[in-house]
Amino acid sequence: MSIAEPDFLRRIERKQPHGFLVASVRGVGQVDLQPCIWTGVLILAGLWAAGWRIGLFATIGTLMSTATAHLAGVDRSNIALGLQGYCGCLTGVALVTSLGAHTSTYALAVVGAIMCTVLMGALTVLFKPYGLTALTAPFCLVSGIMVVGASSFSRVWHGAAPSGFSTTGSTSLSWSELWHAFFTNVSQVFLVDKWYVGLIMLVGLACAGVRVLLWTVAGSVVGILAAWALGAPASSIANGIYGYNAVLVAIAMGAVLLAATVWNGGYTLVAAAVTTSLTAALTAIFKTFGGHTFTWPFILTTWAFMAAVPVLTRFRPAD
Incomplete structure (x- = not known):
């Protein structure tokens, strides 16, 4: 609630x-x-x-x-x-x-x-x-x-x-980088890489309800795991560069656009992982002409996954 x-x-x-x-x-x-x-x-x-x-x-x-x-x-x-x-x-x-x-x-x-x-x-x-x-x-x-x-x-x-995005560097996550990433994934939605800002925002999202809080946490965790599994530089993960779109996708699909079912939950987690890899791809494309990725990965992923819902009848939109 x-x-x-x-x-x-x-x-x-x-x-x-x-x-x-x-x-x-x-x-x-x-x-x-x-x-x-x-x-x-x-x-x-x-x-x-x-x-x-x-x-x-x-x-x-x-x-x-x-x-x-x-x-x-x-x-x-x-x-x-x-x-x-x-x-x-x-x-x-x-x-x-x-x-x-x-x-x-x-x-x-x-x-x-x-x-x-x-x-x-x-x-x-x-x-x-x-x-x-x-x-x-x-x-x-x-x-x-x-x-x-x-x-x-x-x-x-x-x-x-500076964009804060790097394609090189160690892929080994330290404990400090891990917990920083968890909070900066939330603050990077607003282009801020300060962990304490992410903590304040997480408290704010908790005010919106337990479901919103849980999906925010899930999105941040999935963003970290997906980026680490793909071999992203630990410094970029810690700055929230790879995870903020996963947070937005998790909140949007898990807490707002889809009904609260097990199938929908799994669908949302997949989308959050997909948008993490899409973040890297789009960033590489935008970098060639001095552009910024912003929240395009979240937008494109959410549009694609939600547009497919009427056909993928196992998944149900929110009432």
């Missing part, structure tokens, strides 16, 4: 600007597909703990995407659940970690958040006949284009930040 939200939260949701702020906080939690406000609060706290720049840009992106949805007349129930803010949140973080906290980056974060809302609407319409959702695709498209194109503009490009 998730932690119940008190009556005063439901009351202030009906008021402006309080309802807008609650929806924005939920938008942060929706990066991990959770509308629980306590999840959003703790994840946002984790982002600020990672550094004021990351916290600020995550906040700017979330607020701007949510505000754009309000001004554009998006369905209010959709906004209230935070479904219009999470891609803006990730875009803000991606831009500041890739380009630095410059004046131009602030402007790009605002524009990127606005574009995320537009693309969210477009992709929602496009995928509706197939029973799929946009997930974090608007974030990946907007941030990917901006980061790749930034090097062409002298007022935007101030040097590249």
Whole structure:
């Protein structure tokens, strides 16, 4: 069970600007597909703990995407659940970690958040006949284009930040690298490689319910095991580079999109392992032209596995 939200939260949701702020906080939690406000609060706290720049840009992106949805007349129930803010949140973080906290980056974060809302609407319409959702695709498209194109503009490009991805190094995991990986797999969803941030976020996800917590843990463990079995460098595993997409896939399929059955559980674990190998493949592809993998492995894996569910009748979507 998730932690119940008190009556005063439901009351202030009906008021402006309080309802807008609650929806924005939920938008942060929706990066991990959770509308629980306590999840959003703790994840946002984790982002600020990672550094004021990351916290600020995550906040700017979330607020701007949510505000754009309000001004554009998006369905209010959709906004209230935070479904219009999470891609803006990730875009803000991606831009500041890739380009630095410059004046131009602030402007790009605002524009990127606005574009995320537009693309969210477009992709929602496009995928509706197939029973799929946009997930974090608007974030990946907007941030990917901006980061790749930034090097062409002298007022935007101030040097590249290190990606943290390595294809060489020892494959032997120490105990320190193992437990760091467990937590950074959670924080790397937000492009942060600090284990204590992952711990804060894990507590936030626990607020969304035991099922969410268990699938988060399972996703992190599967990500570590799959990366280790494939021979990934221990340093990259410890930084969460290989495991964060597995965490997202496990939460999405195991705790949200599929019913709680044994068959569905096995299907989800397979998907989490698949997305770990896909992370390496896509990273190698994006690296050739200076792009970033972001959450594409999670998106493509979840789309593929969920699109197959109507045919693979052993597996059942959530009610």
